[in-house]
Amino acid sequence: MIANPYQPLTATITEIIDESPTIKSFVVVPRQPFKFATGQFIELTLPGQGEAPFTPSSSPSVTEKMEVTIMKAGRVTGLLHECQTGQPVGIRGPMGKGYPVDDFAGKQVYIVGGGVGLAPIRSLLLTLIDRIGDFERVVCRFGARSPEDFIYKPALFGSWKQIQGLDITLTVDKANGNWSGNVGVVTTILKRDDVDISNAVAVVCGPPIMMKFATLKLLDHGFAPNRIYLSMEKNMSCGIGKCGHCMIGKYYACKDGPVFTFEQIQNYPNIWE
Ligand SMILES: Cc1cc2nc3c(=O)[nH]c(=O)nc-3n(C[C@H](O)[C@H](O)[C@H](O)COP(=O)(O)OP(=O)(O)OC[C@H]3O[C@@H](n4cnc5c(N)ncnc54)[C@H](O)[C@@H]3O)c2cc1C
Ligand code: FES
Incomplete structure (x- = not known):
């Protein structure tokens, strides 16, 4: 994690793979090696437009580049789908807890x-x-x-x-x-x-x-x-347990998850929404 959690690490999109009619994978090369554990997520920033959370789809053993697979769902993902290689982006994270x-x-x-x-x-x-x-x-x-x-x-x-x-x-x-x-x-x-x-x-x-x-x-x-x-892909904003957008009962999905056992969350309402 870099010092200021709101400060993205600069990175560049170097390859774009059409996966399906609505989904593309983006190979992103960060300015410096980026470590994460499988199942953790990042906030991917499109400068001047906004950011959204995604779970890297590549192996954590590769730190000099990362793959992010993105379904077109709304504003930020729609703009990301219009990007070309060479596009500068930002990466915040890694965030949360991955698979044990x-x-x-x-x-x-x-x-x-x-x-x-x-x-x-x-x-x-x-x-x-x-x-x-x-x-x-x-x-x-x-x-x-x-x-x-x-x-x-x-x-x-x-x-x-x-x-x-x-x-x-x-x-x-x-x-x-x-x-x-x-x-x-x-x-x-x-x-x-x-x-x-x-x-x-x-x-x-x-x-x-x-x-x-x-x-x-x-x-x-x-x-x-x-x-x-x-x-658990709850709506998220800060990604670091500050804003409360992502609560599942007593848990912050961004900090305590996104990976949970069913036992941890089974008694909370609306977990599937
Ligand atoms: C931890 C985590 C990991 C994720 N990993 C991936 C991934 O690897 N690949 C991927 O394609 N998507 C992933 N998502 C979902 C992705 O973050 C949303 O699709 C994205 O935030 C939508 O942003 P937008 O600006 O394009 O859409 P908006 O314009 O904000 O919204 C468009 C629609 O998407 C819905 N939406 C917004 N945020 C979310 C969300 N977090 N989950 C589900 N629906 C949402 C809205 O309710 C609305 O209906 C992940 C979400 C989380 C929380
Ligand atoms: S996204 Fe802000 S507290 Fe979880």
Whole structure:
């Protein structure tokens, strides 16, 4: 963290990757190496326009550049989608608490994701892949609206499929022409025997409605609430526990999260909104 938490570190967009009709990944090179833990987030500033929180989608082991995957949602994300390479930006952070990867060692890791929720998951997966032998199995169940809406297609349909110890199943809400996989929302591919629940942790990230129903299904399958990790994307402003925009009960999502266990937040109202 740099000295003044409101002062962004200057950086430059060096590459832009079209991931899906509404999502782009931006490779951002900071003025100096930038360290983060997987699951932590940053505030990305577009000078003179504003900033918004995003979770880096790249591996934390690479500090000289960072990838951020951004869905066009409103004003700042819309302006970011119009940027070209060479665009100066700012990075504040890293903020919050990420995934407790060391606690996952020796366990089966069950990752459920959808839409742009694959952004933090990609960072986590790259971290797990770096030390894949430390985990009993890594099982991924990912969904998208249609085949075109999947992000990270070269990895999902190619390189990640080749990794031993990594088991990936994809589903789409609506199929088209060449799709031969499952059709249905992501909960339709969550099966009780996908993992050995007595020695597994689950990680869920995606749109709130997907997170809600995936969590309910995992609980129904027998997952303990303290073994389900959720990445909570509450509306945020300061990102450092000052403004109170991001409260979940007694927690600041920006400081105490964004990664929480379901046990921590299950009793608070409106957690899925
Ligand atoms: C910790 C964290 C990590 C995130 N990581 C990513 C990421 O990796 N990639 C990504 O594409 N998005 C991510 N988001 C969501 C992203 O921050 C919002 O899409 C962005 O702030 C919208 O800004 P805007 O100015 O474009 O939209 P606005 O013009 O402010 O709003 C447009 C619409 O987006 C909604 N919105 C605003 N802020 C959020 C929010 N925080 N979450 C959900 N909806 C919101 C508004 O309610 C409104 O409906 C993350 C959010 C948080 C809190
Ligand atoms: S975003 Fe300001 S307190 Fe969390």
